Amino acid sequence: MSPTETDMLPSASRKPHRKSRNGCGHCKRRKIKCDETKPVCRNCVKHAIQCDYPDIMARKAASSSRSPQTLPSLPPSSAHLHFPATLPDTSATSSPLVNGEVALLEDEEHMRLNMVDLELLHNFSTSTSHTITANPELRTLWRVEVPCLAFKYDFVMRAILAVSALHMGYWKPESAEFYVQRAIAHHKIGLRGPTAILPHVTRDNCSPLYVFSALTAMLSLAMPRKSDDFLFVGTEGVADWLFLMRGITSIIESSRDWILSGSIGAMLHRVNRDGFDPHTSNTEPRPPEEDHLADLRRFVEREMAGKPEDREIYVGALDELSKSYHIVHSLGPTDCRMRPIFSWSCQVSNEYLTRLTSHESMSLVIFAHYAVLLHRLDHLWWVKGWGTHLITKIYALVESVYRQWLRWPVEEIGWVPSHGGLAAPGTSSPWS
Structure with missing residues (x-):
């Protein structure tokens, strides 16, 4: 279906608005x-x-x-x-029936069907919802329960339509520009809802807020990438979408019990970072990455021994990353890994994100290890390519003295540096 054929209401030949004399x-x-x-x-x-x-x-x-x-x-x-x-x-004195049919109101403009958005909603229910998780139960939540929330909360519907639009554009590259613009417009309008209700979180609206934050994360990764995109931060600081998501996350954490008892509770019940310490827990399975992360942690502690403030910031970011690795490793093969992977960006300190904005080398090394975790979702259309994109940028930005700590992330992602990853005779190694 061509976007031009199904676009919004035509601007030409609109009927003039009649005055509202009996409005509410x-x-x-x-x-x-x-x-x-x-x-x-x-x-x-x-x-x-x-x-x-x-x-x-x-x-x-x-x-x-x-x-x-x-x-x-x-x-x-x-x-x-x-x-x-x-x-x-029905309050009119005349009968609403004319020749056996219900009489239409004099203005039929707002009875027109918006075929583009109907198609987007259908695409979300039949296709996009199946690309979020491999878990059958959670797929049903995204396919059935989330649209039900959307009929009650406009901002959830806008987020659904925005993600679905990018999904359509992904599979229809000839119409990608149209769908991208529609996604941006829907999400921009939808942002007004969470902004208004964030100071007034209740049992009823905490679940819609959580769904909106999850869809916002998907939308932000699914947007077409630019060469200078750094995902979480930009030249002016924390990315707008992450700033919003961090705000929503901090508030809905206090509403966890409400969400668990609601229609989408299954999205949370397998993942709980609260009180989990990967360095002392003996009950969770040990991820194979733990030794490498422990080595990096010891390096950070030595390197930042004379800078206690930086040491605390970087060790804190690594500890949160270690939690994410442990939780992902503990999940079953069909469990959704989206939340523990994206929760890292909401748990790290503002100070770490500030240093990442400035491209400080130690922050970049830690971010490279996060890129590995993100690369684990590379099979998803809305994440595909982000791990490779980030490691390419990090490798170019990090100081050469720290490049040896990029070896493991580069190998895990499978990216090959421009040097080919091997030193030619008589030249230095790309890791030096």
Whole structure:
């Protein structure tokens, strides 16, 4: 289906808007156009507030010369329901039936179907949701439960459509630019929701927040890469998406029990970093990378012995990375590894990210060891190529004296330096 054929509503030949004379009280007070949809208008649905149509109509009925008709108030939960764009106005004196068919409202513009977004939602449910995890139970959550949350929370739906758009663009490179722009637009609009509710996390909205943060991580990796992309940081500091994700993560950690008891609880129950110490735990299986990470930790402690502040920052980042390796190693073959791998970026200190922004060599060496963990997800379309991209940049930026500590990450990722990885006769090694 061509994007141009299914794009948004055409700008030409739109019908002029009629004035809203019988709009709800909320729209009138906000001085915005009400679509006068009954029993709740779309503006109230969008902002998740209870439309006061019933109160207005009840007052009109009470003051009418006709027999007053008491209209029931909407329950509080109805503010989250999405009603059809138009419904027949049963309060009208004339019959809503014309020749046996329901009469349409005079403006049919908002009854048009947005075929692009419908296609994106269908693609997410039938295809994209299967690319997030190999676990059948978690696939069902992403395919069924997450869209159900999206029908209640607009920002979740926007994130779903954004990720699905990039998935479509990945498989349809001839239309990639169209889908990328649509993904950016959906996510930009969706960001307003979490920003507004972050100060007011409740049992109801903590699960949607968690889903939004996970989809945001996917979206950020799935976006087309530029040569200077460094994933977590940019020239101006922490990347915007990671800054948001770190904020959401810090808040929803206190809501863990709420999420576990909700419809998406299975996404969390196998992964818990709280209180886990890879250096003292004897109950978790030992990952094969532990010896190498321990050697690097000892090197950091020696190298930074005269800089206690830097030592604490780098050792802390390594300890969090070691936790991620241990947790990933303890998971079953079908368990989702996305959360323990991406949680490292939310657990490291701001000071470490500041040093990574400045491309300090020790921070780059540690980041190279994280790139190995990220490379373990290279089979996923939205992660593919990131490990190789990062190790290429790190190798070019790190001081030569530290390159020996890049040998293991380079070999694990399978990347070959421009030197070919071997020293020619009479030349120095690329690791020196």
